[in-house]
Amino acid sequence: MVVGGAVRATAGAICMYWAVSITLIFANKVLMSSAEYSIPAPLFVTWVQCVETVAILWALGMAKEARPDLPFLAQFPSPRVDSATLQAVAPLSVVFVVMIAANNVTLMNIPVSFYNVAKALSVVFNVVLGYYVLGSVVSWRVLATLGVVVMGFLVGTTGDVQLDMMGTLFGVLSSAMSPLNSIMTKKVLPLVGEDKWVLSLYNNVNASLLFIPLMIIFGEVDTLRSHTHILSSPHYWVIMLASGVLGFAIGIVIVMVIKHTSPLTFCLVGVLKNSIQTVLGVYFYGTIMSSGAVLSVVLVLVGSLLYTYVRSSESANEADVVKTVNGSDDDDDECQA
Known part of the structure; x- marks a missing residue:
């Protein structure tokens, strides 16, 4: 019964992750194209989505103060911020703003079916930044898996697929910012008590402030003025508000999946999600999938999965070596960790 309950909990978390993540992608696509x-x-x-996140966290913080006995609410912060911490987090927020803005520009210009191809270089930038910033060792097996990913990206951008240039460039920019955002997050987390x-x-308070001058600089205020008929549509705001809630929910769902799976399993879940997302993109938008398009998508998905498998295997081997050198044989501590 315990095993069956664990399996159901894992399956439920995975299905929820797929549903939230895929729905978020399609909601954002509708909002922009x-x-x-x-x-x-x-x-x-x-x-708007950053403002929604701030509002949701603020509301949950107020609810926690009203009902501190509820375990779910205990994880959320109190509804207050201070200027010193906002300034300390600002460098991360700049990277975060560039990353999520580039991400949405990519989605606006790239079909959902090829969204993962346009952002395929994330793992490549992850390894490059890890090598130059953190001094991480890169094996030939990791390089081989990256070669598969890069090949899939090149097939998708230079072959018969011919992805939109702007969407592709912003996809590369978003891919470069993603690992940098992760590295900076690790450095900034101690400033907020690892919470x-x-x-x-x-981060979202800063982002909400940073986006205002950017919208003015890039002429989006005039764009909004010329689309007041859509801004006044209740349907538009239903989709907009739903996307903000989904964007907040994805953080909770990912934590649930990670809690019930291993890193390798989580990557497999992600690859399967991307595969489903591609199929749904073809179905709903009628995207024409040539042989080159299919090859591009397959190479990116397989390369990403192989990359995580190799990195997980190497990390496990390194842990075994450290364990042997230290003479440690404490399995209980390892299970607790």
Whole structure:
């Protein structure tokens, strides 16, 4: 019965992750490239979603203070911020703003079916930054898996697929910012007591402020003025508000999946999610998938999975070596960790 319950909990977390993540992608796609409910203002869409995240965290913080006895609410921060911490988190927030803005520009210009191809270089930048910033060792097996990913990216951008240039460039920019965001997050977390929700609050407050001048500089205020008929549509705001809630929920769901799976299993879950997302993109948007397009998607998905498998294997081997050198045979501590 215990095993069956664990399996159901794991399956439930995975299905919830798939549902939330895929729905979020399609909701954002509708907001930015739908003939009926779209405004070509990706910075505005991202700004609204950051403001929503702040509002949700603030509301949950107030609820925690009203009902401190509820375990679920205990994880969220109190509804307050201070200027010193906002300034300390600001460098991370700049990277975060560039990353999520570029991410939405990519989605606006790239079909959902090829979204993962446009952002395929994330693992490559992850290894490059890890090598130059953290001094991480890179094996030939890791390089071989990256070669598969790069090949898939090149097939998708230079072959018969011919992805949109702007979407591809911003996909590369988002891919470069993603590992840098992770590295900076690790450095900034101690400033907020290693609390990811406190960091999320400060990060999104900063982002909400940073996006305002960016929207003015890139002319999105004029774009919004010319689309007042959509801004006044209740349907538009239903989708917008839903995307913000989904964007907040994805953080909770990912934690649930990680809790019930291993890193390798989580990567497999992600690859399967991307595969489902691609199929749904083809189905709903009628995307034409040539042989080159299929090859591109397959190479990126397989390369990403092989990369995580190799990195997980090497990490496990390194842990075994350290364990042997230290003479440690304490399995209980390892299980608790």
